[in-house]
Amino acid sequence: MLSVEATEEYTLAVKQGKAEVKELTAAGKDPHPAVLDDILGETAYDTAKEVGLVEIPVERILGTKSAGRITAFSASFLPLLGEESEFATKWKLLCSDHLSDEGIREPIECFEYLGNFYVQEGNKRVSVLRYFGAARIPGNVKRILPAKSDDPAVKAYYEFLDYYKASKLYIPRFTRPGDYGKFLKALGKKPDESWSEDERRTFNARFHYFSDAFAGMKARPGTVTAEEALLLWLQLYSYEDLGKFSSAELQKTLDDLTFDVVTATYESTVQVETKTKESPKASLLTRIITPDTIQVAFVHQLTTAASAWVLGHEEGRKYIESVFGDKVICRSYFGADTLALGEEKIEEAVKDGATVIFTTSPMLSRASLKLAVKYPKVRILNCSVSQPYSSIVTYYGRMYEAKFISGAIAGAMAQNNRIGYIASYPIFGTMASINAFALGAQLTNPRAQIELRWSCCEGTPQADFFTDGIRVVSNRQAPSQNKMYLEFCSYGTYLMDDRGGLVPLGSPVWVWGKFYENVVNYYLSGGKKENKDPYSAVNYWLGMDSGVIDIELSSRLPAGVRALAEILRKDMIAGTLDPFARKIIAQDGTIKNDGTQILDAKERLKMDWLCENVIGEIPTFDQILPMSRTMVRELGVYRDSIPAAKEVPQREAFDRLR
16 A cells, blocks of 8 residues: 555655755765765775764765665655656665554664764665655664864864763754853753753753744854854853744744844854944935934943943943933943843833943943844944844953053063063953053163062962062052042052052053044934844954053153154054064964064953963963852853853952953
């Protein structure tokens, strides 16, 4: 009874197979399954390790072990041979088995390499089961390990092996180092935490539910995979939400994230802009349709009483109110100290009428993205760096420019050639500040040595420096131009006398009002979204030429040193001075610049090395205090390699970042 049906199915399968071959051939692609022998050579199997019986995701079966009869199949294992062939007869018998109550039970035999599978025995079983839409096929698997290397795909594969050891799952598949850690963190699981059978079944169901929604997106985001889309989705929604959302709700969340999925996946889409957009020239039409007033909101993680960082941004708010008068209506929202509170405060700002919202902490980046997707007509800008999201704009400062000048001051004032430097977190931009300071010190004192300590690690840096005989110290940059920050030596570079007294020398400062003035003026003049290409993420990284960064000099600074600092400041603002336009040698002896190169913005922002005259090192994640780890997970220079962990959210003052 089933033979007729099996024959009909074979005819349809061959038709589909020939269509696939024609399509792939026209596209210049191999129309047949891949061959593992051609990829590795026949000697690779000597090191194969038994994995055992595995439920193999059908889309990961890419080919066969040997060339054999690959021409009998299209690339997706659809049959190609004629109806009267022995091959066709065997295929139909397997098809009959599959359609019967018995089904196809015998597992295939195959090899796994880099997460993909190559069939040694059971090609026709794969063909029949794939034709009928099986999601997984049981197989006895032998694993061939690639040689360890710096290849991102190989590094990601070895991370997969650790993941597989605990989960016994071949899904999801990530090819970028660090993605398995992000994934496990989103699920709230530690890397070595074993999965129960129930957890595996639940994830399988939810992942395929998500994959179906991803496949149904209105605008499929290029070559992005469902796994990569899931990583971003889990930053905004919980794993439990995946089990609660209806198909329509899930589909909408993915459609809303179309552009962000691309920018979060591909590093090349992230733009680091060193200047803000110029305000457009006002045409008659622009003047007619541009509103006379603009409502601006500031959403802060903490309060002005708890955070000098928030106080600095609030001074920026007051500045634009004084500049624009009744053209701008500002409101501030405090205490957005968790993702839920961040969403709540941004929602409140939108309901109050805000069309431009500044969220002033990196910890608010995900809440900003979630609400920006929900309210696409509201401009949301987040104070952080290197965030790969197209729906929000990020902004931060090139503090290294002012640090270079304070380094020159420190070099001139250090009588024993030793200078202490207290860094905040090992995040994007911090190494550029340390290195620029070190190069500035070399400018005025070629023998200067920078002794590095971290406020995010155990220890008492300033007391240790004093005990060790170091008398010139660089600490945090001031959150605003308020003179008290400089004069009381809570910030900036200062001189310690032998009794522990502090003498201020100078301090880099944030001048947030200048940035906010520029942005508000841009929108008041009819400016549109900063990123005209929706498949790009805009990160503003602004320097002294924009006025966002400056340096305050103490009246107690010697006249000659002050004159030099003023010259450097003037040249830095004019753009004629580049701290990194010189020969630079790193601690390990490698030449980072031979003196003829100009480092681009991304190279400066993502520095993960230290200059040769810096004594100290970048702390590992394990060396960082628990209260500081959230920031490093968010913006750390090695954030992609940080292992997952169950962390209790902690209230973390943002002031140390400065």
